Amino acid sequence: MAPGGHGQNGGLTTGGSVEVRVGAELSQMFVLRSLAAALALRQDFDLDEVEDVKLAVDELCSALVLRASDGERLTCRFHTAPHSVGVEASVRSDTGLPIARDTFGWRVLVALTDELASWTAPGDGLPSRVYIRMTKTSG
Secondary structure, three states: OEHHHEOOOOOEOOOEEEEEEEEOOHHHHHHHHHHHHHHHHHOOOOHHHHHHHHHHHHHHHHHHHOOOOOOOEEEEEEEEEOOEEEEEEEEEEOOOOOOOOOOHHHHHHHHHOOEEEEEEEEEOEEEEEEEEEEEEEOO
16 A cells, blocks of 8 residues: 555545445446445456455345345445445345345355355334345455
């Protein structure tokens, strides 16, 4: 890291968070991938790690979109710390089913991230909310 708390890309590498809400549609994934890549670059991730973050965000958000109730919004909270990017995403779901851990998509997420969790929380009746949280660290 360069002196003064700035990374090689000139951006501050201190922590922070950003919340984004988009329509729960696969066509919106490019927005979330782009934001994830920008945040990872600001935390001095190398290009391979940036791609891992983008793929992980795409996979976890896609899994949630497929469970979303009609007309719902996908909420993504991006958290950064020096050399770390975390994402917690959620969506309302009529099924209330958690993300299955025996799928190819879950295995991809396990391989791409350092920490991974999924859970459901009851809403006011149905729909409930389905969550996925991941963290990727650089290095």
